[in-house]
Amino acid sequence: MDQKTVDKKAALISAIDRCQNPFIIAQMEAILQREQVLSPIGKLSKDYPLLLQVQSNRDISLQTGLRIKAVNKLTKYQEIIVWPKFIIALIMLVIAAAIINNFSVNKGELQYSSFISSLAVIYGLLWGLFVLDALMVIFLAYTNKIKIAQSSFIRKLLCLIFPPIAIGQRHLLEPGKIWLPFYAWSKCNEGLFNHLKKQFSIPMIVIALLIIPVLLIEWQFYEEVETFLNTDLSLILGLVQGFIWLAFTFEFLLLIAIANDKFNYIKKNWIDLLIILLPFVSFVRSLRLVKVAKITQLSRGYKLRALLMKAREGFIFASFFYRLLAVKPDYQIKKMMKKLNENQKEREIIEEDLAKLSSWLNKRNTDQQDL
Numbered sequence: 001m002d003q004k005t006v007d008k009k010a011a012l013i014s015a016i017d018r019c020q021n022p023f024i025i026a027q028m029e030a031i032l033q034r035e036q037v038l039s040p041i042g043k044l045s046k047d048y049p050l051l052l053q054v055q056s057n058r059d060i061s062l063q064t065g066l067r068i069k070a071v072n073k074l075t076k077y078q079e080i081i082v083w084p085k086f087i088i089a090l091i092m093l094v095i096a097a098a099i100i101n102n103f104s105v106n107k108g109e110l111q112y113s114s115f116i117s118s119l120a121v122i123y124g125l126l127w128g129l130f131v132l133d134a135l136m137v138i139f140l141a142y143t144n145k146i147k148i149a150q151s152s153f154i155r156k157l158l159c160l161i162f163p164p165i166a167i168g169q170r171h172l173l174e175p176g177k178i179w180l181p182f183y184a185w186s187k188c189n190e191g192l193f194n195h196l197k198k199q200f201s202i203p204m205i206v207i208a209l210l211i212i213p214v215l216l217i218e219w220q221f222y223e224e225v226e227t228f229l230n231t232d233l234s235l236i237l238g239l240v241q242g243f244i245w246l247a248f249t250f251e252f253l254l255l256i257a258i259a260n261d262k263f264n265y266i267k268k269n270w271i272d273l274l275i276i277l278l279p280f281v282s283f284v285r286s287l288r289l290v291k292v293a294k295i296t297q298l299s300r301g302y303k304l305r306a307l308l309m310k311a312r313e314g315f316i317f318a319s320f321f322y323r324l325l326a327v328k329p330d331y332q333i334k335k336m337m338k339k340l341n342e343n344q345k346e347r348e349i350i351e352e353d354l355a356k357l358s359s360w361l362n363k364r365n366t367d368q369q370d371l
Contacts, residue, residue, distance in 0.1 A: 040358035101242035168257020
């Protein structure tokens with residue numbers, strides 16, 4: 001054992017002596033109980049120091065309001081266009097919500113109206129602005145010999161398919177930074193993601209629960225409520241459902257723009273994606289491509305389930321809401337410990353695989369020496 005390791009061991013013993021946290025002590029005890037199993041990894045770490053880098057590389061800092069110097073014409077252009085582009089993307093998302101929601105009213109039959117036609121024309125004109133923006137970026141990058149970050153360029157192309165994606169705009173040269181209204185340029189990390197997720201949690205719970213009275217009225221009390229209000233109830237219910245879709249789509253587009261591991265975000269938030277895509281079921285039905293009598297009712301059932309699950313997820317990110325709703329702390333502890341144990345089991349399996357690999361390498365080296 002070298003002097004550096006001896007010093008680390010002495011420092012750890014001293015830290016354990018001072019530690020009064022029983023949870024930390026229990027974790028250290030569990031690790032020491034596996035000393036014999038982990039012994040081969042200790043030998044392997046001498047040849048592969050990478051194994052000793054066990055510290056977490058999570059960045060939970062919140063870095064907003066960052067100043068980025070406009071060093072060339074391309075970055076100056078982006079600074080000018082960033083606010084208008086966000087507003088235009090938001091307007092297009094609202095228009096998309098209105099058009100898509102139009103396919104889910106009146107029993108899923110497609111409705112044509114001058115209002116919807118006008119919205120479609122406005123959407124098309126605004127889409128043209130995104131085409132001009134993409135051409136301008138390419139022109140400035142080419143003429144000034146500037147290399148745009150690959151991820152930012154791909155996102156720029158995706159905006160041409162669905163412009164509201166531009167709600168979350170990454171910097172063209174520094175893709176690790178994103179522009180957000182009221183936050184300005186911010187660092188894309190776990191800290192920013194968790195902060196915004198927490199900000200969204202309670203509003204999204206309220207919005208998710210709006211679907212319950214909507215579905216109750218649609219399924220059971222439609223005629224009674226319409227008679228009582230003496231108005232076209234389908235328009236009101238359509239506006240509510242359109243607002244729900246708009247809220248979930250806005251949150252999803254913003255958070256996936258911040259998430260560095262987008263596949264993992266989609267995997268964990270597949271319910272959000274389901275909520276966003278559900279209105280297209282009514283669109284398919286309206287075009288008579290799928291002729292199933294109960295498809296509208298089926299889609300509404302899944303929407304209710306998905307929204308309630310989304311509300312439940314919101315409770316996790318708003319811990320104070322547990323106390324507000326008098327949720328039992330022991331239940332939450334059990335749920336979290338279950339996840340913790342699952343992660344620990346996966347870690348132990350990986351450590352055992354490393355130990356087996358170490359034993360195999362030692363055996364191979366011994367055999368080579370014998371030869």
